[in-house]
Amino acid sequence: MVSAVAIALVSAVGTGSALAADEFDRYGLEEVGVALSSVQAGEHADLTVSFKLTRNGSEPFAQTQNVSFKLPPGMIGNPQGIPRCTVGQLWNSFEESECPVDSQIGVTQVRVLNPISGTFSEPLYNMEPPEHGDVVARFGFFAGVYPALVNVRVDPTDYSVVGTVEGAPSAAGLLEATSTLWGVPAAPSHDEERITPQEAIEGGAPEGGREASIPEAPFLSNPTDCSLDRELTVTATSYQLPDTPSTMSTPFPKIGGCGKVEFEPRFSLIPTNPEAAAPTGVDSELVIPQDETPQGRATSTMRSARVSLPEGLAINPAAGDGLEACSAGQVGFGRNEPSHCPDGAKIGSVEVDVPALADTLHGAVYQRTPEVGNLFQFWVVTDEQGVHLKLPAKIEANRETGQVTTIFNGIDKLGGLPQVPFSSLRLNVFGGPRAPLATPPTCGTYRSTYSFTPWSGKPAVSGSTPMEITQGCGKGGFSPGLSAGSMDSAAGQFSPFVFSLTRKDGEDSPQSIALHLPQGLLAKLSGVPLCPEADAASGSCPNGSRIGSLSASSGVGGAPLWIPQPGKAPTAVYLAGPYSGAPYSVVSVVPAQAGPFDLGVVVNRAAIYVDPDTALATIVTDPLPQILEGVPVAYRTINVLVDRPNFTFNPTGCEAKRITATVTATSGALANPSDGFQATDCARLGFRPKLSLRLKGPTRRAGNPALRAVLAPRAGDANPERVSVALPHSEFLDQGHIRTICTRVQFNAGAGNGASCPADAVYGHAKAWSPILSEPLEGPVFLRSNGGEHPLPDLVLALHGQIDFNAVGRIDSVNGGIRNTFDFVPDAPISKVVVDFQGGKKGLLQNSTNLCVGKHRAKTKYTAHSGKEYKAKVALKATGCKAHHKRHRSAPAAPATRGGSR
Numbered sequence: 001m002v003s004a005v006a007i008a009l010v011s012a013v014g015t016g017s018a019l020a021a022d023e024f025d026r027y028g029l030e031e032v033g034v035a036l037s038s039v040q041a042g043e044h045a046d047l048t049v050s051f052k053l054t055r056n057g058s059e060p061f062a063q064t065q066n067v068s069f070k071l072p073p074g075m076i077g078n079p080q081g082i083p084r085c086t087v088g089q090l091w092n093s094f095e096e097s098e099c100p101v102d103s104q105i106g107v108t109q110v111r112v113l114n115p116i117s118g119t120f121s122e123p124l125y126n127m128e129p130p131e132h133g134d135v136v137a138r139f140g141f142f143a144g145v146y147p148a149l150v151n152v153r154v155d156p157t158d159y160s161v162v163g164t165v166e167g168a169p170s171a172a173g174l175l176e177a178t179s180t181l182w183g184v185p186a187a188p189s190h191d192e193e194r195i196t197p198q199e200a201i202e203g204g205a206p207e208g209g210r211e212a213s214i215p216e217a218p219f220l221s222n223p224t225d226c227s228l229d230r231e232l233t234v235t236a237t238s239y240q241l242p243d244t245p246s247t248m249s250t251p252f253p254k255i256g257g258c259g260k261v262e263f264e265p266r267f268s269l270i271p272t273n274p275e276a277a278a279p280t281g282v283d284s285e286l287v288i289p290q291d292e293t294p295q296g297r298a299t300s301t302m303r304s305a306r307v308s309l310p311e312g313l314a315i316n317p318a319a320g321d322g323l324e325a326c327s328a329g330q331v332g333f334g335r336n337e338p339s340h341c342p343d344g345a346k347i348g349s350v351e352v353d354v355p356a357l358a359d360t361l362h363g364a365v366y367q368r369t370p371e372v373g374n375l376f377q378f379w380v381v382t383d384e385q386g387v388h389l390k391l392p393a394k395i396e397a398n399r400e401t402g403q404v405t406t407i408f409n410g411i412d413k414l415g416g417l418p419q420v421p422f423s424s425l426r427l428n429v430f431g432g433p434r435a436p437l438a439t440p441p442t443c444g445t446y447r448s449t450y451s452f453t454p455w456s457g458k459p460a461v462s463g464s465t466p467m468e469i470t471q472g473c474g475k476g477g478f479s480p481g482l483s484a485g486s487m488d489s490a491a492g493q494f495s496p497f498v499f500s501l502t503r504k505d506g507e508d509s510p511q512s513i514a515l516h517l518p519q520g521l522l523a524k525l526s527g528v529p530l531c532p533e534a535d536a537a538s539g540s541c542p543n544g545s546r547i548g549s550l551s552a553s554s555g556v557g558g559a560p561l562w563i564p565q566p567g568k569a570p571t572a573v574y575l576a577g578p579y580s581g582a583p584y585s586v587v588s589v590v591p592a593q594a595g596p597f598d599l600g601v602v603v604n605r606a607a608i609y610v611d612p613d614t615a616l617a618t619i620v621t622d623p624l625p626q627i628l629e630g631v632p633v634a635y636r637t638i639n640v641l642v643d644r645p646n647f648t649f650n651p652t653g654c655e656a657k658r659i660t661a662t663v664t665a666t667s668g669a670l671a672n673p674s675d676g677f678q679a680t681d682c683a684r685l686g687f688r689p690k691l692s693l694r695l696k697g698p699t700r701r702a703g704n705p706a707l708r709a710v711l712a713p714r715a716g717d718a719n720p721e722r723v724s725v726a727l728p729h730s731e732f733l734d735q736g737h738i739r740t741i742c743t744r745v746q747f748n749a750g751a752g753n754g755a756s757c758p759a760d761a762v763y764g765h766a767k768a769w770s771p772i773l774s775e776p777l778e779g780p781v782f783l784r785s786n787g788g789e790h791p792l793p794d795l796v797l798a799l800h801g802q803i804d805f806n807a808v809g810r811i812d813s814v815n816g817g818i819r820n821t822f823d824f825v826p827d828a829p830i831s832k833v834v835v836d837f838q839g840g841k842k843g844l845l846q847n848s849t850n851l852c853v854g855k856h857r858a859k860t861k862y863t864a865h866s867g868k869e870y871k872a873k874v875a876l877k878a879t880g881c882k883a884h885h886k887r888h889r890s891a892p893a894a895p896a897t898r899g900g901s902r
Contacts, residue, residue: 027062027238028246030054034232034253037183041226041258041456042297044183044218046106047075051234051248052176059113062238064174068164070155072230072252074223074301074419074455077152077161078356079105079137081217081292082126082185090125090140090147097196099125102214105139106181107193112144113173120144121193122200124179129386134336136357136386139163141179142197143172156336156388158411159418170239183220184294186212221298223419225455226258263300263454264289268465269307272431275472277441277506279316279557281348281431282309286452287424290355300454303416305408307450310467312440314402315376315395315631318555319436320594321565323347326366331379333390338383341366345596347436348429350380354422357385365427368392370596375629380427391417397630404437404630419455433559438634441506443473475506482673484659486521491679491866492652492718496548496643497521501661501673502636505556508665509626509635513606515619516660518677520651520719520827520865522617523547525802526774528647531576531587539589539603541574548573548642550588552635560636561594568593573640582607583803586619588640592628599628612753612804615826626666651827652718653865654682682866685718689862689870691725695878697839699851704734705878706839712832715771718866719827726819727845728856728876733792733811733818734846741793742784753806754782754798763844764837766797766807771829777801781835786810795820797835818845827865852881 030052038045049069053060085099093099106124120142127138127149137152146169153162168174182190191209199205223230230252237245266287273280284307290299324344331339341364348365363382370377376395382388396405410417429436440446446467453460481502488495503510531541550571553560564571569591579585586606592599606621626633642648651657660674690712697705713720742757749756757780764781777799786794795809809820837844856876863869 024240029248050178062240063170070233108179216294224300258456261456279435281429300456308405310446316438323595325369325596438556478508478669491682497648499640514662518657545574547644553637580607584608687864687868689713704843707837718864722863724821730856769831851878
């Protein structure tokens with residue numbers, strides 16, 4: 001102990017030698033060297049490393065503080081089978097030889113100046129590493145009389161081993177060193193080199209050497225890759241200029257014989273939930289048997305891994321709800337420091353058994369921050385026993401099938417995974433309601449496939465492993481639910497409209513939706529600027545075209561993901577123009593954002609068809625996207641809210657109706673869910689439409705005048721459902737002027753709006769205005785056959801414009817006069833309807849009397865959609881009668897006649 005104290009004092013005060021301050025910058029490495037006793041891949045060879053410092057004569061230019069040796073990737077040591085020496089034992093070993101002989105793992109030849117100049121062959125010991133920090137192993141030796149420690153760390157950039165002599169004894173005057181680490185320390189070939197520090201000073205080991213008292217166990221293993229060009233890098237720094245390191249590299253011996261290295265991995269993967277169509281995690285285990293025999297060769301390390309889950313075991317959208325992500329900066333990628341990933345990014349756990357470490361490494365799996373082209377990535381992280389493993393992995397999700405493939409191919413600069421042997425890796429992906437995966441929809445046996453590639457260059461080991469789905473086997477079918485209606489049911493009033501389609505967990509997914517609105521549930525299209533066609537495809541519509549918003553939930557299990565999430569981009573529904581043969585369309589825009597993921601903007605177009613005979617609206621969507629960036633959508637709820645002010649409004653009829661949908665599943669199955677709908681308080685609506693009738697042309701008997709009829713309902717009243725007009729006996733149907741009648745076949749040909757009818761089947765023109773349309777509807781008035789339902793042909797107003805509508809009037813005779821009845825008028829607000837019938841040779845009406853004589857009144861009867869009725873007599877005015885009455889008033893009076901004679 002006295003000698004030890006003296007050594008410490010000498011080390012503290014130095015030797016008194018004067019180093020020239022102006023030459024400190026000449027300190028550095030002069031040469032470095034490396035050798036292996038065997039270059040066979042995986043062999044447990046002896047490794048020798050050496051360095052020599054520049055010197056000023058016989059002295060170094062500065063005093064050495066640190067020397068580090070960076071071994072190339074794949075050169076691995078395993079100190080676990082070797083006894084250890086403590087720092088206290090090493091300190092006392094100069095006098096007492098307290099370090100166990102069996103803890104010697106090699107020898108170091110050190111050339112020093114003080115206190116005795118010379119080269120000393122010292123034992124190199126396996127030391128107890130510190131309990132905390134980033135030191136994974138520690139070695140110890142004496143530099144002459146001075147103890148020194150070598151701390152071994154893992155380089156986080158390539159996971160190679162770096163041994164550093166830290167705080168070297170400055171008094172020693174270090175000049176050069178050569179260290180040999182034994183591949184198998186207990187091998188008899190090293191018996192003659194087993195010495196104590198005292199013996200190193202006194203002249204060497206005893207005669208015949210010393211035998212190890214422990215079984216032979218490998219300590220070093222050569223790399224198992226024969227393709228790389230490796231090098232050894234040495235860095236030295238001085239106490240005088242610690243910020244000016246000197247670094248030198250030398251080629252590492254070329255490794256060969258990789259074909260002799262074994263690699264026989266085994267793999268298993270099972271879901272944490274055996275239920276069909278349910279959220280699940282997975283438990284997986286990869287076992288790579290290691291050859292730990294001293295005469296054997298190390299098993300090849302793994303270069304890459306690829307595991308494909310069976311089709312049907314796909315990403316669960318619900319996992320994105322509330323999920324966070326961990327960036328490269330947060331995980332500390334490439335740095336020897338603990339990770340700082342947020343707890344919200346943790347999606348699993350990992351356990352790794354590494355033969356070179358005393359205990360199993362425990363860590364976590366974190367969702368990795370998405371990148372362009374690599375949305376689904378994760379980190380495998382462990383920060384234990386001085387190891388800071390930050391292993392990136394990515395997931396490829398098939399854009400067509402959703403099949404998931406996990407790929408571990410390491411870091412680009414490494415060309416693969418770290419060349420570090422491990423015996424087993426157990427990776428668990430958490431289950432639960434928002435588990436990252438969803439099981440297949442049906443029960444059965446499924447197989448995951450795998451391919452593990454070794455660094456040895458041998459072919460990849462491929463195979464498959466089974467999993468069983470055994471519960472929840474009765475799922476399936478297709479019976480979606482529908483909830484829809486106005487938020488305010490008052491008849492004739494504006495109200496937001498809501499629509500919700502729901503799907504049970506495990507059922508088929510909806511492919512397309514056709515929503516059938518009931519009579520009178522309409523929208524005021526006038527005043528809404530349409531989304532330009534050029535913008536509709538991308539969903540970049542102007543805000544002025546917005547009519548509502550959309551929300552949706554997707555995923556399996558009891559906690560599906562709702563979009564939009566708080567803080568994410570909002571959804572929108574826009575009104576657009578003609579599409580897919582329909583006069584109007586709806587553009588829904590949904591930013592698919594959840595947690596850290598952005599799957600882009602989903603744009604769906606829905607055509608708004610209006611039945612020309614009933615004016616009923618049907619909204620038909622394009623096929624709904626089923627997979628986004630490889631993630632099955634798994635729709636659970638689709639909500640649409642149309643809330644543009646003064647846009648959607650209720651019928652004026654209060655009879656019970658239904659909103660129905662035709663929903664097509666991805667399997668081809670059809671469902672027709674519906675929901676009841678009924679407006680209220682129709683009795684408060686007034687009803688007093690106004691009709692004017694005017695004849696133009698001949699007023700004499702047998703003349704054929706033209707007729708203009710103008711219907712003008714009052715704003716705010718209930719809408720007419722039935723209109724009947726019986727002309728006075730002064731007018732009758734001139735059947736001799738019925739030229740041609742359009743057949744039903746002709747009328748329905750092509751677009752079905754009378755475009756194929758003969759020209760002679762046109763008997764007038766009609767024009768209609770509605771406050772819900774920005775332009776009037778107009779078109780010809782046809783006589784059309786009615787299929788024999790009644791003797792006379794029908795009168796059809798074929799109105800065209802922003803929508804098409806065919807108003808069909810039934811012509812018959814009542815009380816000897818002609819009557820026209822529109823048995824159905826849609827429950828839609830009308831500002832005015834003007835119908836002009838031809839006169840003269842094309843006129844259908846013929847006077848039965850002089851129109852200017854007497855009063856001629858038509859009888860009208862109206863029925864409202866609210867159920868109210870209104871009757872009125874309407875004067876039939878003739879434009880030529882004013883002149884007639886004027887002539888009669890100005891004619892000379894007949895002479896008076898007196899009775900009797902002169």
